[in-house]
Amino acid sequence: MTKQVMNKESQAYIKAKKNADTKFKEKTSAYKSMYIVKQYKKYKGKFLSNKKNKKGLTRWLNEKWIRVDPKTSKPMKKNGKLVDCGRSKTEVNKKIKKGMCRPYKKITKDTPKTVKELGKKEVKRRLALKMKKPDKKLSGGKKKKMKINKKINNNKNMATKKNSKKSNNTEDLHKLFKPNLTPKKVFQEGAFGGTYWRPITYKGQKYKDQHKIYKFGLDDSVLTLPWNKYNTKLNKYRVKVGTTFEDWLEKDWITDYDPYGWFQWYCNYKTGRRCEDDERQIKRWMGIAGPKGRFRKWLVTLILKKKGKWDDKKISPKIRQTLLHWGYELTKEDFDVEVKSRE
Numbered sequence: 001m002t003k004q005v006m007n008k009e010s011q012a013y014i015k016a017k018k019n020a021d022t023k024f025k026e027k028t029s030a031y032k033s034m035y036i037v038k039q040y041k042k043y044k045g046k047f048l049s050n051k052k053n054k055k056g057l058t059r060w061l062n063e064k065w066i067r068v069d070p071k072t073s074k075p076m077k078k079n080g081k082l083v084d085c086g087r088s089k090t091e092v093n094k095k096i097k098k099g100m101c102r103p104y105k106k107i108t109k110d111t112p113k114t115v116k117e118l119g120k121k122e123v124k125r126r127l128a129l130k131m132k133k134p135d136k137k138l139s140g141g142k143k144k145k146m147k148i149n150k151k152i153n154n155n156k157n158m159a160t161k162k163n164s165k166k167s168n169n170t171e172d173l174h175k176l177f178k179p180n181l182t183p184k185k186v187f188q189e190g191a192f193g194g195t196y197w198r199p200i201t202y203k204g205q206k207y208k209d210q211h212k213i214y215k216f217g218l219d220d221s222v223l224t225l226p227w228n229k230y231n232t233k234l235n236k237y238r239v240k241v242g243t244t245f246e247d248w249l250e251k252d253w254i255t256d257y258d259p260y261g262w263f264q265w266y267c268n269y270k271t272g273r274r275c276e277d278d279e280r281q282i283k284r285w286m287g288i289a290g291p292k293g294r295f296r297k298w299l300v301t302l303i304l305k306k307k308g309k310w311d312d313k314k315i316s317p318k319i320r321q322t323l324l325h326w327g328y329e330l331t332k333e334d335f336d337v338e339v340k341s342r343e
Contacts, residue, residue: 006045016043017036065104073124085101102114102115173282177285180327193232195224195231237324241322285326288322291338297338299315299319302315
């Protein structure tokens with residue numbers, strides 16, 4: 001993009017700056033700078049020259065910088081919406097400096113670490129530092145350049161090894177991801193009380209009839225019921241499991257890739273799509289329905305406790321229904337392997 005240079009001695013700039021000082025209490029901020037440019041254009045100010053500037057504010061805007069809640073160490077929300085970076089007028093007037101801002105999205109390799117990338121422990125540490133020293137600038141964005149060439153080379157070699165290891169780990173995850181039910185089979189068996197593909201609104205956009213993309217060959221009456229008409233009779237095990245879409249949003253389970261959540265991701269994965277969210281979703285599956293998944297292992301435990309058979313539907317129908325929603329049903333082979341591992 002290009003950076004336009006304003007004539008700071010012109011009347012247009014003086015008026016624009018005055019308007020910005022009235023509107024924004026803080027001396028400097030990205031929003032204030034953009035407002036000055038807007039006002040400068042309004043007063044028909046002429047730009048002295050255009051300088052090439054690859055960084056500019058475009059990346060910063062796309063990164064969507066948000067405030068971090070000091071109490072929860074998660075992105076701050078107000079009325080269900082993320083709170084943009086910056087202090088409120090009350091905080092500015094009272095000179096209150098607390099909390100911190102982080103990018104919500106990673107746009108390029110130069111984007112500083114997001115809240116998720118930092119992790120809860122590191123966010124808490126940084127917030128504690130901010131409380132003690134509000135004006136202290138915390139690192140954690142761009143990598144510092146090494147002064148000695150030897151150290152630079154060593155650093156590059158280490159980074160290459162790490163990237164290679166990460167790549168191998170991702171490949172291994174794909175190999176370990178082995179649901180034994182296709183998305184179509186899950187719905188044919190009976191799942192989600194017929195509500196999964198109900199119309200939803202995500203980030204202001206309405207989604208409807210998304211199920212038609214996948215051609216399940218089933219009637220809408222078993223796919224698009226509203227949540228308040230959840231029908232347990234449509235479920236294979238005749239029980240209600242799962243939570244609302246609003247709850248999924250609250251727990252940050254939803255991403256822009258798949259507004260409907262995990263099962264939509266699974267549908268897209270089976271059609272051949274690969275994306276940056278694959279690793280997270282596969283790990284979620286592994287933790288629930290994988291060989292060491294807590295729901296899968298607990299089901300085996302309950303069967304052993306009740307001295308039942310591996311396919312006894314009366315033993316924990318809720319866990320069985322949950323596993324079905326994750327594309328998995330317990331088999332005799334998997335049951336025997338798990339039992340043997342406990343001997």
